[in-house]
Amino acid sequence: MKNKIFLLIICLLVIICLIIIFIISKNRKKNEQQKDSIHHNSTELIENSDSKNLSEQKIENLKQDLGYNNNTDTTIYEIKNEYDGREVLTIKPNIQYKVAIAGAIKNAKPEFSELDKLLEQSPNESGIWITEDSREKVLKILKEITKSNYKIDNKGYLVQENNKNANEIDEKIKKIINEEKLYIIDIDKSAYIVDEVTGNIEEYPFEEIDPHTPFELFETENASMYIVTENTHNILNSKFIVDEILNTIND
Structure with a gap:
């Protein structure tokens, strides 16, 4: 009987020792993994920082x-490659987009400090x-070239009220309204852009430069802004302008 108890105690001690060894081994492995993770993250941060610094330095060199x-x-x-392999600098599209919207909202040249x-x-949405300043103009144009009725809601969005006698333009507009994308329309002679050489926000009088230009387009991934010519000298007809806009959206 005593021998059995002794053997049982020995077995329990062995099991306890094995459990302790297992726990120590597991903790040691966990600590090593944490060290590796910390080292990896630190290395990644250093690499990202180095990459950012190199990119900024490259842009500075290109500017010079x-x-x-x-x-x-x-x-x-941002750096772009020309067809011949040359690297050139351009303003990031999202920056141009923000400046264009800010200029349209302010109805004057915005400053970088007031963009946000x-x-x-x-x-x-x-x-x-x-x-706001373009809403009556847009409704007037649509009345000339479409068959549906349109209004602008209290948020400034175009609404198609009745398309029973819809023509091709109406159908395209209906499709665009229902897309999961934002389209902004502003009617003006000029757009505000960031000049690549000076890095400053400047007025770009595109209608004066080329009266045959129907619009200037600024895009991001989920939104497009069309600054449409005022067509001061009636060189372009309304249908042509709208068709040109719709063609860029439906391409």
């Missing part, structure tokens, strides 16, 4: 090579949104 002697933040630029404040007034 291209004669862009300005002190503008390098983050507004102005953009608080910009739309964030899908559909066709018309800037």
Whole structure:
């Protein structure tokens, strides 16, 4: 009987020892994994930081090579490759988009410092949104070339009320209104853009430069802004302008 008890105690001690060894081994492995993870994350942060610094330095070097002697933040630029392999600097599309909207909302040249404040007034739902000063003009154009009835709701979005006798343009507009994307329409002679050379926000009088230009387009992944010519000299007809806009959307 005593031998059995002794053997049982020995077995229990062995089991306890094995459990302790297992726990120690597991904790040691966990600590090693944590160290590896910390080392990996630190390395990744260093690599990302180095990559960012290299990219910023490359942009600064390109600015010098291209004669862009300005002190503008390098983050507004991106590097593009020309067909012949040359690297050039362009303003990031999302920056141009923000500046264009801010200028349309302010109805004057915006400053970089006020972009965020102005953009608080910009739309964030899908559909066709018309800037306040352009709403009556847009409705007038649509009345000339469509068969449906349109209105602009209290948020500034274009609404198609009745398309019983819809023509081709009406059908295209209906499709665009129902898309999960934002389209902004502003009617003006000029757009506000960031000049690549100076890095400053400048007025771009596109209608004066080329009266045959129907619009200037600014895009991001989920939104497009059309600054449509005022067509001051009636060089373009309304249907042509609208068709050109619709063609870019439906391409």
